[in-house]
Amino acid sequence: MPSSLTAVSPLPFTRALLCLALSVAALLPPAGQAAPAVQSAPAASAKQAAQKVTSVEGINEYLLPNGLRVLLAPDQSKPTTTVNMTYLVGSRHENYGETGMAHLLEHMLFKGTPTMRNALAEFSRRGLQANGSTWTDRTNYFASFAANADNLDWYLKWQADAMVNSLIARKDLDSEMTVVRNEMESGENNPFRVLMSKMQAVAYQWHNYGKNTIGARSDVENVDIGRLQAFYRTYYQPDNAVLIVSGQFDEAHTLAAISQTFGKIPRPKRALPRLYTVEPVQDGERSVTLRRSGGSPLVAAMYHVPPGGAADSAAVDMLAGILGDAPSGRLYKALVETRLAASTFGFTFDMHDPGLVMLGAQLQPGADMDAARARMLETLESVKEHPITEEELERARTRWLKDWDMAYSDPQKVGVSLSESIAQGDWRLFFLARDRIRALKLADVQRVAESYLLRANRTLGTYLPTDGPQRAPASQPLNLQAALKDYKGDPDFQQAEAFDATPANIDARTQRKTLDLPNGPVKLALLPKSTRGHLVNAQLVVQFGDADSLRGQRAVSQAVGALLDNGTATMTRQQIDDRFDALRADVGFSGGGTGVSVGISTTRDNLPAAVELALEVLRTANFPEDQLDEYKRRGLASLQSARQEPTAVASQALARHRNAYPPEDLRYTPSFDEQEAEYQALTRDALVQFHDRFYGAGRIRFAAVGDFDPAGVEQALSKGLAGWKQAPAYTRVPNPYREVPAKRFDLSLPDKANAFYLAALPVQLQDTDADYAAAMLANYLLGSSETSRLWMRVREREGLSYNVRSSLSVSSYEPSSQWSMYAIYAPSNRARLETAIKEETERVLREGFTEEEVKDGIASLMNLRHLARAQDARLAGAWSDYLDLDRTFAFAAESDRRLQALTAAQVNAALRKYFKPEDFSTAVAGTFQP
Template sequence: MRFSFPKLPGRLNALLITSFLAFQAGATTLPSGASEVASVEGITEYRLSNGLRVLLAPDASKPTTTVNMTYLVGSRQENYGQTGMAHLLEHMLFKGTPTIRNALGEFSRRGLQANGSTSTDRTNYFASFASDPDTLKWYLGWQADAMINSLIAKEDLDSEMTVVRNEMESGENNPFRVLMQKMQAAAYQWHSYGKSTIGARTDVENVDVGQLRAFYHQYYQPDNAVLIVSGKFDPQATLNAISDTLGKLPKPQRTLPPEYTVEPVQDGERAVTLRRAGGTPLVAAMYHIPAAGSPDYIPFDLAATILSDTPSGRLYHALVPTKLAAGVFGFTMDQHDPGVGMFGAQLQPGMDQDKALKTLTTTLESLREKPFTQAELDRARSKWLTSWQQLYADPEQIGVALSEAIAGGDWRLLFLMRDQVRQAKLEDVQRIATQYLIPSNRTEGRYIPTEKPQRAPLLQRPDLTETLKDYKGDPNFKQTDAFDPSPANIDALTQRSSLDLPNGAVQLALLPKDTRGGRVQAELLIHFGDAESLRGQRINAAAVADLLERGTSTLSRQEIQDRFDAMQAEVSFSGADTDLTVAMSAAGDQLPALIGLVLDVVRNASFPQAEVEEYQRQTLTSIRSAMTEPTSLASRALARQNNPWPADDVRYVPTFDESLAQTEQIQRDALVAFHKRFYGAGAIKFSAVGDFQADAVKQALTTGLNGWQKAPAYTRLSKPYRDIKAENFDIETPDKANAFYISRMPLKIQDTNPDYPALYLANFLLGTSETSRLWNRVRETEGLSYNVRSNLSVSSYEPTASWTVYAIYAPENRDRLETAITEELARAVKDGFTSEEIKDGIAALLNYRKLSRAQDSVLASAWISYLDRGRTFEWSAQIDEKIAALTPDAVNAALRKYLQPSAFSTAVAGDFAKHKKTP
């Protein structure tokens, strides 16, 4: 469970939206009492007689179904003394009804990926699963049961309270989140948007269970909810199932209370200063902006992109190259009522915060003197639509997308906003940004008296009825064919071959298939060098990969990014040691051109001096921030424990101080020399999954690699098993509300070992699923952690592996958490798992694996991995068969053979000194 947080800077600052094809109108017989309300681009809305709204978005391109129940209640509806109730109820509904006492456990047993989230305007509960009408009907039955029969029991509330506090404390570790919360509180005088969704700690801890039940009965009703079903399902059968479950709930008799609070126009600059330990300096400015349904929202959102994008944005150019900041960000909040836009910058210690903040606000508020250009708008529009297309290809995101649009006022906003982006005019973007980006509408770090303050226009909630009366959406959509994600079908459809070139072969795995929006996921892997040739090159190997797209001999960083945007492509470069990986997503007809551009960038990177210096500043800032974070400190302690390599070996794990020193010593000449020596052809693998032409891809690779030098001979870096003596690490992180626990033991096993499938399932039952031993004990029974898991990592190349257990928790609960984990490990070894646990675990694990194979990006990455290991998806099928055949004796024998609680090394990081008891 989680509370929703606003869109983050950069590429994530886009609507999580997608579109689906529905069945033809009139193809179904409506159940008694149901009526069709509206249909846009294949998504059809129905209304039941009890007031429940239903959105159906069938799509057979992936064999998965996603169900999302959105309640139109969030922190906006909470009164003083009730803050956090909506989020607390999100947790409580999973605690159970008289017939189902542990909903998350039931979901896990049935192979559903389920969760919930709360925002200012809505609460939703969602689940994805391998398409199955029985599972769908069962889940609809649970939704109906939870809507009217949730116990909201005092004992459940008490057990969940520590979990909710732990989630609250986890957010308190993030300086940006806390700063934003304080700024919102200052920006809003009366409206509930000024309150944090997770609520005031005192309100949550002292919540009256009777008031909580009353809140539940008032808002969790059919007429205040929208059910969304997307993916592969039968529309007629699903409508009937909805009618037989949720449709039988009575129509509410109560009337929802009116909302009449309107935030007045801000009449002067407001200031917030936050002082906490750790992190890096931030400066920010927040402005009131129109609601999501307002015709002015999208023009402002585009303006925000023009201002805050990296590297094209005005804030970036004003602050980063001038060394006033290490990085910038900006985003808008698309809310039901008028929301806010926030812009800011992250600084290195020692940078002038006053000067940075002054430059930030001056850049934002000088649009009259420096109007936007058409080129800036076109670039922002392209970025927005690229993100739209990227998510348009993923059917499983429809519930999230529609849920956010519903919260903003109407589900059809999802498409209307896209149309508004397409049609946005420069003069409108300029006019609207100028109206709201003014000093008196700003909340930041100071107050400045103003003799004649300029006022922003009065903001009101928009009426969408007339706007959407005849809206039909984009007629140009096409239905995709169903795809069978079985290993045998994946192998049969994938074209595996070797592209034999003069400078070395390229191993290929190409899987053409229909996808939503004609998208394709691709991955390129380049190997080079060995442990000896790369000695002393660890920092250069990482920096070269990170800096590839910062410029070539013929293209600037901005030009590269603009070409990616023009292709509606998402590209990420990552690399270290002997590897470079490039992940790509684009429209299928653009993939050949994208391959050519990517190979040009990889071959001809120029490492401009200014970009190298910016990279150093950003990396140093990131390292310094990690040096105060419990998760980073504890994880690094264990990583360094298993660190036998000398300091000049690329496998060596440095200290944070060593990382700082090495980053400060990065030199452009060394990067150029590394690139020239190691980057080349000879050991390359490429995979693609989606809507593309295989011959065109092969030609693009042939052309792009023509004449490239051969890289130094590649040899995989071995990381053999080491018998590590168990050790404990205690790390103090002052003033951090949340602590981190991580424990790990080495194992001598390879994934070809006959014990591997049994050990794989044993880990799933121990701490991976929501019915696992650790989850039930630590989270459900004792309420000590928001997230506790175990992870088994096993090599395919050599007999080496590790078993890891981790959890977040409040520092004062350290002893209880460590005792609970220790006891559960010992109980697993002593008693083993029951036959029922193993039977349910096998079914759930196989469903999760099937769901994973339905994701195109997963398939593309898996093919690269299989090419590297000389495998096909027959390997996946064999693992499935071995899991299905497991017996309790086999699983428990493997568990007892390998799990040795005394062999775990443990690192804990938190503010423990603050909570030590005085003798």
């Protein structure tokens, strides 16, 4: 799965779901043979002007004379802009000795050009959420920001400059090498990722898809700087790139800006290397066995499948869901319901050339591995004897299309999705894939299953030669141009309205009221506005009880919240899932302690029905015995993994050190052994009794943002809540400030390539305090941005950590908060890392932040706050919190005003008041040499 500086999650409907594409993020400098610096021009000349090529559902394709393709995807409904530059180069294009080169270049590009030495720092100053990622067929760089023509123009100029002038220098490569090693070692801590990488290597005999995108350690550490520069000059050119701009922007202005910044880059004279390796059809089962410390057992199988652009890829997508989804999937029913496994999975890899489908299961420690493996293979390779049904296909189709709709409605996700389609051969595959799913026939799914889910086409944990091996069909050449000729997309496509996400406009557009019902009031915050795809996001919160009435109920309350949608008096878990999928609704239930929250994302016409169904689930949940059993097995398996995971071990050590409550209190932090005992002790009777006693009406709030009818929502709430008994009176469980003596924890774990550093300090601060804004900015400048002191010292200057941060978590209810710092690093660098953090924090306390730092930090934080308000789901969540606090966005506006008025003296005073290095408790976990 592509990792990245800020973490990019693959979209659920793309088959690149968990691909081990390797990350990116770093800042690096020097190279050679740089082209002339790209600067703005007053206007594009005729030789630079872009020509329109085609248009599909509001997305327009243009071509510059130098070969650069441009996709403009305007969406005026959200005031954000996302720019994505995709280069058609990934690990597939690397030669012998060059593995990891595409990923390494991604790090190096952020190091700068002769005119911009630290790109990530400038991104941070401007409040851009920027990142990049590398995978098998492409490398992309993307940034999202509150819609702003100046930031858009600047980012386009940076991309044009970086395309031809990036400094790929030896000294920057040397300084970044520890960071890249740290990233490699981070992946080595995850048994699932390592197993998947090993299986890919065995599945491919010749093709580069068998090589991990992050590369061989020897190749990366010994990379030749001349070859790296040559790789850059070969592939980072306009005729090998596609620029995507999505969200809110002026199309004419943007196209002109692109023409004048990129248009002057000459078309390269070199010819791109021709790749001609074809992976032969697999001729017998292959196997790989991985043995590592920690984690839970896994069994999995990989099968070769057609390229992402092939017509049969739609059937492969459906098979992954039919076989691997929970709880409807065949593997789930064969393994989880029979207690042979704790969970199951299934996903495919979207690739330019023939790819893979991976299916398998996570087991509990001590489980019968042979029995689980045999049942898994029997289930996967008996589709001919047990054909796919129409019901299975329709369920998978409905869920896939729902996920596609959700992604298409989000300008940020659209750019990433188009990038993946481009890597497969053409951006229009994004839409064609949807059309193919819509039109897919059961016979085609059955045919594809029988053709590819074969023993001879499998990579597993053992190898067994066999007589009369079967062969999967050889891949046929694709003719995408013929398939896409005259393709226009969905004729019902419509653009949405523009929305000004300022606090004043949010307040003006939001209907705040109380819905008075016989069994208690419901606080409402309703913000209707048009959106792409008529999407709406909502949050429902129900609260009950207090600290005394809930004593001894922590584990039970959490299990109730987790299992609400796993069955009711009239519906099974599968039926609940199917009904929500039919409503095109993503609904998540989360509960514990004194409340439960329901997040809903759906479309305008479906919101009332989704609200009614969510309330029905809340009211009539009945916690089936088999679902509780699964919950316990899944929790115990995760707990077993956590015992050997550095982040979890360090975090628990500090949490227990801070704990001041007895074991029966909701606020108590249990040990791993206590958590295991709590899982084992859970019973259905206890869950039913808790639900009967505490769940009910009385203290409820509901917030919605997006395209919906307020009257319909109020009617749905009234209907869904009618007759529900009142819950026990709610009183918030306080979390008062208390001093915690500083203490150090050195936690040794076996066989971990990466270590974790965590330090925490209780702080007597509330978000209504006069110096809250100053403390928040102080933390941002200390360690929460890519220009922060900790980042620049630990990551940039010394290259000791892939990620180092500080965080200030501030309460809205009482002066009780926490300041923390963390870093991931190689165990051998423990002393250097801790010295760097200590020296840098002492220096900033002694010298303080400069006026320039404060000015830049204010601008960056303001841009990030504007961006957050433009996200409908986050806006609905904010309104839910404000309803509980009896606030409006006037509070946010006042916070903005205070932030913008800050001086360096105020920020430094807040830092010195609250940040006390000697009072921090510290935990380090990893494999350390004695």
